[in-house]
Amino acid sequence: MALVGESGSGKSITAMSVLQLLPAENTRYPSGKILFSPHGETAEDLLLLPEKRLRHIRGGEVGMIFQEPMTSLNPVFTCGEQVAETIRLHEKVTQKEARRQTITLFEKVRLPDPEGVYDRYPHQLSGGQKQRVMIAMAVSCRPALLIADEPTTALDVTVQQHILELLDEFRRTDNLGILFITHDLGVVQDVADKVAVLYKGNLVEQGPVRNVFGNPQHPYTRALLACRPILHARGKPLPVVADFLQDDGKTAVPVPAPASAPESAGTGKKLLSVESLSVSFGGQKPLLGKRRPLIRAVNNVSFDVYEGETLGIVGESGCGKTTLGRAILRLVKPASGKIIYGGSDLLQLDEKEWRPLRQEFQLVFQDPYGSLNPKQPVGQAITEPLQVHFPEMSRGQKQERLQQLLEAVNLLPEHALRYPFAFSGGQRQRIGIARALVLEPGLIVFDESVSALDVSVQAQVLNLINRLKAELGFTAVFISHDLGVVRYISDRILVMEKGSIVEMGTPEKIFRDPESPYTQRLLAAIPGLPGKSGNPN
Structure with a gap:
C-alpha cells in the first residue's frame, strides 16, 4: 500500500502515528482509530494501548525504515551491534546468537562482507548500504507490517532498484504487509498494489494503482502525475499543482496549453574545454597508521561545454560527477589535466589571477x-x-x-x-x-539541486532554471543521478562510471539508443518509465 503526496501532506505523521512515535506532549488524536491485526489475530486499537504493549509491537510486530538512514543509525555503535540489540530485546536470545542472526540478515539483504559490516560504523558505509542495514533491522524480528518512509529518496536509480527488489522479496517470502510512503509516483507505479493520495492532511483518492493512475479522479492526483519531467518534451514548461487546483485544494482549473520554449540551446561557441582531467584522493601516509589507498575519483576525462547549453552529467553515487563539477570550479585540486576558459588554463592561474574570474563560475548545492x-x-x-x-x-x-x-x-x-x-x-x-x-556568472554548476524535492516543487525549480537561463543567457552544468530530470533539462548528456565518461550524446540518442551496457542498466532501473512494464497487480 503506497501513501503519496507532497511534503507537508501528512504522510510521515500518519506513519509515525501507527507506532506512537510523535511527541506525546503536543500530539492529540481527537478522532479515529488505528486497528492492527497481526497475523490475522484480534484487532487492537494502537491509540489505546499501554506503553508496555507498544514497546513490544515496535520492532517486534511492526518494523520501520526511516527516510534518512544516517540519522536513524547511532553513529557511536557498529551497524551489527544496533541490529543485534533489536534481536536481543525482542527475541530474548544470547549475544552470540544475536550476532549470528544479524550476519545472516546482512547476507539476506545482500551486503558485501556481512561479517565485516557487522563491525563497521554507519559513516563507513555508502547510502545504499546503510539503507540495507536499516532494512535488516526492520525485518529482524519477522514483523507482520513494515512501514517504509521514503526509503529510496535521493538514492541512485540502480541502488533504488535493488532496495525495492529487496523489499518485494521480503514481502513474498515472509508474507509481509508494507506501507510504502513516497512522493515518487514512478516507484509507486512499479511496486505498489494500492495507493492512497494525501493532500494537506486529507485523503483525496485511493484504490488500485492501475485504476488511480489510469483514470485519476481528483485534480491533485492528476497534477502529481502530470508534473513528472520524464513525461515531457525537453525544454517545455512543466505543469505544476497550481495549474490544476484552486487555492481551496478542491476546485479544478482549466489546464493551460504549454508555452513554447526553444527546442535547443547553445551557440556552438566553445565556452570551456576539459582536457585529460584526473582527480585523486588518498595515497598519502598519515603520521600514524597505514598509508591510505589512492582513489582515482575522476580518470582522464575530456569534454567541451558550449555557450548557452545545459550539459547534463549522470551516474551513480561515487562515479565522480560531483568531484568533476567541483574540479571545474577549482574547489578540489586535480592531479593532472587542463581546464581551458578564455584561452587560459584555469588550473595554472595563481590566486590573484583566478580571483577576477571566480565570479564567472557559481555553484548551486544539493542541500540548500x-x-x-x-x-x-x-x-x-x-x-x-x-x-x-x-x-x-x-x-x-x-x-x-x-x-x-x-x-x-x-x-x-x-x-x-x-x-x-x-x-x-x-x-x-x-x-x-x-x-x-x-x-x-557565465557558468553555473547545479549539483543534485532537485534530487530530494517533491515532484511538483521539482517542476517549479526546473521551470525556474529554464526561464532564467533563457532570460540571462548563462551556461549550465547539471549534475544528477535522476535520468528523467537530466533528459528533460539537458541539451547533451555525459554518462559517468567509476570516474570515466562511458557515453556522450543528445538526450534523444542516449535514451533511444544507448551504446554502453552501463547506460542501459541505468535506463532499465528508472521507475515509471513510459513503455516500461510496471507492477502487474
Missing part, C-alpha cells in the same frame, strides 16, 4: 539548507558575494539587485529579512539559485 548560514538573513546571504567582488557598490545598488533577484526567483521582498529555517525546501533552493546569479 546546509549551504545557507542559519544565523544569516537570506537577503544578506544573497548579497554577500557583492561585498566581496564589488566593494564599491553602494547599499542602495545592492538592495536594488537583491529585489531584482528575489522577483526573478518568485520570492517576495519581505523574504529578504527571514532566516533559512522559515522557508520550505523549494524556497531554499530558489534562494540558492538567486545567490548563484547575483554576480551574473
Whole structure:
C-alpha cells in the first residue's frame, strides 16, 4: 500500500502515528482509530494501548525504515551491534546468537562482507548500504507490517532498484504487509498494489494503482502525475499543482496549453574545454597508521561545454560527477589535466589571477539548507558575494539587485529579512539559485539541486532554471543521478562510471539508443518509465 503526496501532506505523521512515535506532549488524536491485526489475530486499537504493549509491537510486530538512514543509525555503535540489540530485546536470545542472526540478515539483504559490516560504523558505509542495514533491522524480528518512509529518496536509480527488489522479496517470502510512503509516483507505479493520495492532511483518492493512475479522479492526483519531467518534451514548461487546483485544494482549473520554449540551446561557441582531467584522493601516509589507498575519483576525462547549453552529467553515487563539477570550479585540486576558459588554463592561474574570474563560475548545492548560514538573513546571504567582488557598490545598488533577484526567483521582498529555517525546501533552493546569479556568472554548476524535492516543487525549480537561463543567457552544468530530470533539462548528456565518461550524446540518442551496457542498466532501473512494464497487480 503506497501513501503519496507532497511534503507537508501528512504522510510521515500518519506513519509515525501507527507506532506512537510523535511527541506525546503536543500530539492529540481527537478522532479515529488505528486497528492492527497481526497475523490475522484480534484487532487492537494502537491509540489505546499501554506503553508496555507498544514497546513490544515496535520492532517486534511492526518494523520501520526511516527516510534518512544516517540519522536513524547511532553513529557511536557498529551497524551489527544496533541490529543485534533489536534481536536481543525482542527475541530474548544470547549475544552470540544475536550476532549470528544479524550476519545472516546482512547476507539476506545482500551486503558485501556481512561479517565485516557487522563491525563497521554507519559513516563507513555508502547510502545504499546503510539503507540495507536499516532494512535488516526492520525485518529482524519477522514483523507482520513494515512501514517504509521514503526509503529510496535521493538514492541512485540502480541502488533504488535493488532496495525495492529487496523489499518485494521480503514481502513474498515472509508474507509481509508494507506501507510504502513516497512522493515518487514512478516507484509507486512499479511496486505498489494500492495507493492512497494525501493532500494537506486529507485523503483525496485511493484504490488500485492501475485504476488511480489510469483514470485519476481528483485534480491533485492528476497534477502529481502530470508534473513528472520524464513525461515531457525537453525544454517545455512543466505543469505544476497550481495549474490544476484552486487555492481551496478542491476546485479544478482549466489546464493551460504549454508555452513554447526553444527546442535547443547553445551557440556552438566553445565556452570551456576539459582536457585529460584526473582527480585523486588518498595515497598519502598519515603520521600514524597505514598509508591510505589512492582513489582515482575522476580518470582522464575530456569534454567541451558550449555557450548557452545545459550539459547534463549522470551516474551513480561515487562515479565522480560531483568531484568533476567541483574540479571545474577549482574547489578540489586535480592531479593532472587542463581546464581551458578564455584561452587560459584555469588550473595554472595563481590566486590573484583566478580571483577576477571566480565570479564567472557559481555553484548551486544539493542541500540548500546546509549551504545557507542559519544565523544569516537570506537577503544578506544573497548579497554577500557583492561585498566581496564589488566593494564599491553602494547599499542602495545592492538592495536594488537583491529585489531584482528575489522577483526573478518568485520570492517576495519581505523574504529578504527571514532566516533559512522559515522557508520550505523549494524556497531554499530558489534562494540558492538567486545567490548563484547575483554576480551574473557565465557558468553555473547545479549539483543534485532537485534530487530530494517533491515532484511538483521539482517542476517549479526546473521551470525556474529554464526561464532564467533563457532570460540571462548563462551556461549550465547539471549534475544528477535522476535520468528523467537530466533528459528533460539537458541539451547533451555525459554518462559517468567509476570516474570515466562511458557515453556522450543528445538526450534523444542516449535514451533511444544507448551504446554502453552501463547506460542501459541505468535506463532499465528508472521507475515509471513510459513503455516500461510496471507492477502487474
